[in-house]
Amino acid sequence: MEVARFKFNPREGIDNPALVISDDPEPGPLPRLCHLKRGEGQSFGFYLRMEKGQRGHVVRQVEPWGPAELSGLRDGDRVLEVNEEYVDNMEFPRVVRKIQYCGVHLFLLVLRGEDYEQAMSTCQDLQALARAHRGEDCSRPRLCHVPRHPDQGLGITLTALEGQKGQYILSTLPDGPAEKAGVCNGDKLVWVNGVMASTLTFSHVNKIVKKIGDSVTFLVIDRDSEYSYIRRKMPILPVLSQKHNLLHRPKTMRLIYGSDGYGFLLRQEKLPPTELVAHLLREVDAGSPAEKAGMTDGELLLAVNGEETESMEHEDIVKRIRMSGQRVSLTSISMSGRDFYRQLGITPLMFHDDYIPDKGGLRTVSHFTEHRNGLHGDKSVPCPRLCVLDRQDTGFGFHLGGIQDEPGAFISQVVPGGTAQGAGLWEGDVLVEVNGQNVEDKYFENVVALIKSSVSPVRLLVVERKGYEWLRQNEQPVSPGLVIYSSQVSRRSSDVFL
Numbered sequence: 001m002e003v004a005r006f007k008f009n010p011r012e013g014i015d016n017p018a019l020v021i022s023d024d025p026e027p028g029p030l031p032r033l034c035h036l037k038r039g040e041g042q043s044f045g046f047y048l049r050m051e052k053g054q055r056g057h058v059v060r061q062v063e064p065w066g067p068a069e070l071s072g073l074r075d076g077d078r079v080l081e082v083n084e085e086y087v088d089n090m091e092f093p094r095v096v097r098k099i100q101y102c103g104v105h106l107f108l109l110v111l112r113g114e115d116y117e118q119a120m121s122t123c124q125d126l127q128a129l130a131r132a133h134r135g136e137d138c139s140r141p142r143l144c145h146v147p148r149h150p151d152q153g154l155g156i157t158l159t160a161l162e163g164q165k166g167q168y169i170l171s172t173l174p175d176g177p178a179e180k181a182g183v184c185n186g187d188k189l190v191w192v193n194g195v196m197a198s199t200l201t202f203s204h205v206n207k208i209v210k211k212i213g214d215s216v217t218f219l220v221i222d223r224d225s226e227y228s229y230i231r232r233k234m235p236i237l238p239v240l241s242q243k244h245n246l247l248h249r250p251k252t253m254r255l256i257y258g259s260d261g262y263g264f265l266l267r268q269e270k271l272p273p274t275e276l277v278a279h280l281l282r283e284v285d286a287g288s289p290a291e292k293a294g295m296t297d298g299e300l301l302l303a304v305n306g307e308e309t310e311s312m313e314h315e316d317i318v319k320r321i322r323m324s325g326q327r328v329s330l331t332s333i334s335m336s337g338r339d340f341y342r343q344l345g346i347t348p349l350m351f352h353d354d355y356i357p358d359k360g361g362l363r364t365v366s367h368f369t370e371h372r373n374g375l376h377g378d379k380s381v382p383c384p385r386l387c388v389l390d391r392q393d394t395g396f397g398f399h400l401g402g403i404q405d406e407p408g409a410f411i412s413q414v415v416p417g418g419t420a421q422g423a424g425l426w427e428g429d430v431l432v433e434v435n436g437q438n439v440e441d442k443y444f445e446n447v448v449a450l451i452k453s454s455v456s457p458v459r460l461l462v463v464e465r466k467g468y469e470w471l472r473q474n475e476q477p478v479s480p481g482l483v484i485y486s487s488q489v490s491r492r493s494s495d496v497f498l
Contacts, residue, residue: 029111029112029115029116029118029119029124029129030115031080031109031110031111031129031130031133032072032077032109032110032111033107033108033109033133033232033234034068034071034072034073034107034108034109034110035071035105035106035107035234036067036068036071036073036105036106036107036108037067037071037104037105037106038067038104038106039104041311042067043063043066043067044066044067044068044099044106045062045063045066045067045068045069046059046060046061046062046063046066046068046073047059047060047061048060048079048095048096048099050092055078055116055117055120056078056079056088056116056120057078057079057087057088057092057095058076058077058078058113059073059074059075059076059077059078059079059110060075060076061075062074062075067106071108073108073110074112076112076113077110077111077112077113078110078111078112078113078116079095079108079109079110080109080110080111080126080129080130081107081108081109081130082095082098082099082102082106082107082108083098083102083106083107083239083240084107084109084134084140084240085098085140086127086130088126088127089127097306100308100349101308101347101349101350101352102239102347102350103239103346103347103350105235105237105239106239107234107239107240109130109133111126111129134228134232135224135228135231137224137225137228138224138225138228138229139221139222139225140225140240140241140242141190141219141220141221141225141236141237141238141240141241141242142182142183142187142219142220142221142241142242142243143217143218143219143238143241143242143243143246143344144178144181144182144183144217144218144219144220145181145215145216145217145246145247146177146178146181146183146215146216146217146218147177147181147214147215148177148213148214148215148216149176149177152173152176152177153177153210154176154177154178154209154216155172155173155176155177155178155179155180156170156171156172156173156176156178156183156209157170157171157173158170158171158189158202158205158206158209159171160202165198166197166198166199166200167188167197167198168188168189168197168202168205169186169187169188169189170183170185170186170187170188170189170218170220171185171186172184172185172187178218182242183218183220184220184222186222186223187220187221187222188220188221188222188223188226189205189218189219189220190218190219190220190221190236191218191219191238192205192208192209192216192217192218192219193208193212193216193217193343193344194217194343194344194345194346215247217246217343217344219236219238219241221236238344238345238346238350239346239350243351246351247337247340248333248334248336248337248338248340248341248348249333249337249351249352250302250331250332250333250337250348250349250352251294251331251332251333252303252329252330252331252352253290253293253294253295253329253330253331253332254293254327254328254329255289255290255293255327255328255329255330256289256326256327257289257325257326257327257328258288258289260285260288261288262288262289262290262321262328263284263285263287263288263289263290263291264281264282264283264284264285264288264290264295265281265282265283266279266280266281266282266301266314266317266318266321267279267280267282268280268314271335278300278301278338279300279301279309279312279314279317280298280299280300280301281295281296281297281298281299281300281301281330281332282297282298283297284296284297293330295330295332296334298334298335299332299333299334299335300332300333300334300335300337300338301317301330301331301332302331302332302333302348302349302352303330303331303349304317304320304321304324304328304329304330304331305320305324305328305329306329306331307320308347308349310347323436331349331352333348384432384461384462384463384467385424385429385461385462385463386459386460386461387420387423387424387425387459387460387461387462388423388457388458388459388460389419389420389423389425389456389457389458389459389460390419390456390457391419391456391457391458392418392419394415394418396418396419396420396451396458397414397415397418397419397420397421397422398411398413398414398415398418398420398425399411399412399413399414399415400412400431400444400447400448400451401413401444402443402444402447403444406443407440407441407442407443408430408431408439408440408441408442409430409431409439409442409444409447409448410428410429410430410431410465411425411426411427411428411429411431411462412427413427414426414427423460425460425462426462426464428464428465429462429463429464429465430462430463430464430465430468431447431460431461431462432461432462432463432468433459433460433461434447434450434451434454434458434459434460434461435450435454435458435459436459437450
């Protein structure tokens with residue numbers, strides 16, 4: 001059978017669709033994965049903000065040569081995921097906490113600002129974009145605490161992969177302790193009691209699983225998800241994991257100042273065996289606000305008003321508690337809980353739920369820089385802002401207003417491009433404090449004199465008018481202990497980079 005041969009005729013051109021040359025379609029927005037790793041006492045080296053007129057969680061002021069810049073994070077990037085968790089639709093204070101409490105490693109999935117705005121304008125599903133980046137079949141690793149059953153043991157069988165050193169697969173007993181704790185049949189073992197399984201021999205792992213203690217904590221992942229992490233060159237770490245059945249959860253206590261104070265002592269003590277300095281809650285008075293809030297003697301203090309205290313000096317912690325006024329929130333954990341998390345090599349705050357007081361009160365966030373774009377419906381909360389202004393040749397860059405013969409003052413005008421605008425002041429803000437001194441009951445002239453006599457920089461505690469009225473109606477204090485810092489606080493102030 002004779003087969004017709006293709007003959008090219010220049011006059012007729014190419015009539016084969018497979019040979020038609022066309023322009024490649026323009027690629028859509030491509031997210032980037034940035035892995036930040038900081039040293040002890042080091043920040044991540046960037047600010048995260050919600051900016052007026054901007055959508056998303058915005059990265060700003062990336063510190064030169066810091067962990068953020070070295071990871072590829074750039075000014076203007078929008079954060080889609082924090083440690084494999086989608087956060088673009090999450091309230092800003094919760095995103096802040098996830099970064100604050102993640103420990104040494106931080107993984108951010110980001111989009112360039114221009115790509116983010118384009119995706120939003122075309123109603124693109126950013127969550128689907130994030131899923132596509134890691135793969136539809138990829139699930140986060142699981143941190144599972146498995147208690148030992150008297151009859152069933154841990155309810156697992158360990159198998160070493162032939163020819164692959166340090167690679168182990170777990171088989172689970174149906175409805176056994178391991179399965180109930182979140183381990184799935186066929187999971188890959190990544191860590192066991194805080195030690196990487198790849199560094200252990202089979203006999204060593206087997207010894208841990210069978211003989212050590214009343215419980216074991218595993219970090220596991222399914223095989224398909226493991227391939228996704230390998231493809232993206234990501235280490236599988238507890239900071240990326242979902243928690244299952246973990247013990248010793250931290251607790252947050254809300255204390256209201258009583259006639260004899262809060263009713264406890266804060267002591268700095270050295271803990272064996274490393275002689276590490278820790279801040280312990282001691283001598284809880286019977287019937288005191290501290291006891292009523294659930295405090296017990298010997299607990300380790302983790303945070304004050306949401307701000308982590310591990311790296312703070314004792315005097316700074318005491319100062320923050322005192323500055324909170326009549327209310328303070330303290331997050332603590334038992335010493336056995338502290339030992340549990342130290343064995344795993346993670347901070348107890350990593351999986352601590354966000355603190356939300358009764359009456360829809362304030363979320364406490366500090367140690368961070370934020371610019372909150374007002375109140376967003378019934379689910380949002382007022383956010384006091386501490387704005388630190390440097391005096392320029394033309395002044396502080398704002399005008400103060402007041403009502404004749406009535407106490408109180410507000411920001412009547414903000415000069416465009418001035419230091420006040422850069423510090424996060426907005427027109428209409430109610431002025432609450434000047435350099436830590438409350439001015440709500442002071443008259444306009446006295447407030448002006450106080451600001452003019454201040455040495456640069458001046459610290460103004462402000463809150464939006466609606467937020468101020470909400471706080472007063474709900475009998476909530478407006479104090480530095482509840483501050484979420486403003487957008488461009490002076491580097492000489494007490495704010496700290498992430």
